[in-house]
Amino acid sequence: MPHTVYRGVPQHRATEDALVRLLVDGPTAFHSHATVTPYLFRDGDRTVGRCALIHDRNMPAYVQVAFFEALPGLGDVVGPLREAARRLQTGAPRLLVGLNGHLNYGAGILLDRFDEPPVFGMPYTPPYYPAYFEGLFRREMVSFRFPLAGVYEWGRMAAPRIDTYGITVRTLDMRRLRAEIGLYTFIDNTTFSNTPYWYWSNRDPRENYELFHPFRFLMRGENLLFAEVDGRPAGFLLWYPDFNNLVPAGRGIGPRDVLRYRFANPLRRLRLAEVAVLPEFRRRPVVAMMIRTALPLMERRGMLSGEGGFIFSENRGSIAMTQRYFERGIGHRLEPHTHYAMYEAEL
DSSP: OHHHHTTTOTTOOOTTHHHHHHHHHOOOGGGGTEEEEEEEEEETTEEEEEEEEEEETTSTTEEEEEEEEEOSOOOOOHHHHHHHHHHTOOOOOEEEESBOSSGGGOBOEEOSOTTSOOOTTSOOOOTTHHHHTTTSEEEEEEEOEEESHHHHHHHHHHGGGOOOTTEEEEEOOGGGHHHHHHHHHHHHHHHHTTSSOGGGOOOOHHHHHHHHGGGTTTOOGGGEEEEEETTEEEEEEEEEEOGGGGSOTTOOOOHHHHHHHHHHOOOOEEEEEEEEEOGGGTTSOHHHHHHHHHHHHHHHTTOOEEEEOOEETTOHHHHHHHHHHHHHHHSSOOOOOEEEEEEEEEO
8 A cells, every 4th residue: 555655756765664564463562562453445346545553551542543544535534444443342532543553663644844755763644644634633743854063063162061960971782782772661661651742651671672673783872872870870862864865765774775874874864863861860961961972973974964853742841942952053943844743533
């Protein structure tokens, strides 16, 4: 179905098809607490769409409509989705469109920027998808795109003035990947457990390990930074190059692409995927210290621009912090570059 939907669409990338197959086919640690049921949309004897309905016992109030792809002009798709979700008899009162099991697996229906290929890990969907869910409750997300030259210069000027307050920053130890992913998961779950953005939390370290492990040949230790205060974990910053620029439209990442990246490094854009700080350390400059450490690493890799990960539009604090940091480097207020949405409906 994706090959049919995106035929002739140069912006689409197929770099996450293997992840979709992993989550739909299983078995994975995610399947230990979630049921994943694949469906096809049929018009007579013609297949016109697909999705997977996911009921996660860690998020019992929702049946998720994940990995949605469909041809244009189908009319009502929400009605059949509701009927299929009710037949699962999960007891969930709501339908959630656009979350693929967990934010770490991907989420969002694209609302704009249809003329641009997405940064790695962010979705690209056709411009007619939002109309399929018009009238449903819409929870919007944004991402920011930014040039890095001025940010690097700001980082060099600001670094000597930052009081460390006992904060140290280290890189991921690839030799201890399973344990390091356990630490990443602990910080993630603890950071977001008491916020309304429950999409990030309730992860088992095995799930994140299964997610990171296939990309271990692309990841470097510098891509995941851990902050510590007096030897105690305080936060992390996750960034990586835009691996979508290794491949043309419609193709996933293969061994030749990995070798090209490792030895030639043609990538010049990065994704600033996630920043997390444990609640007890939020009054200290943990984020500033991680950014101070990350910027020289990014510059050394030749990164010229970047794009952030999802921020929910209602999370005004994170949006303001993002704008504040980048305004210092680029000299003007940064506005959201791309908008996405997830949709909710009563069952």
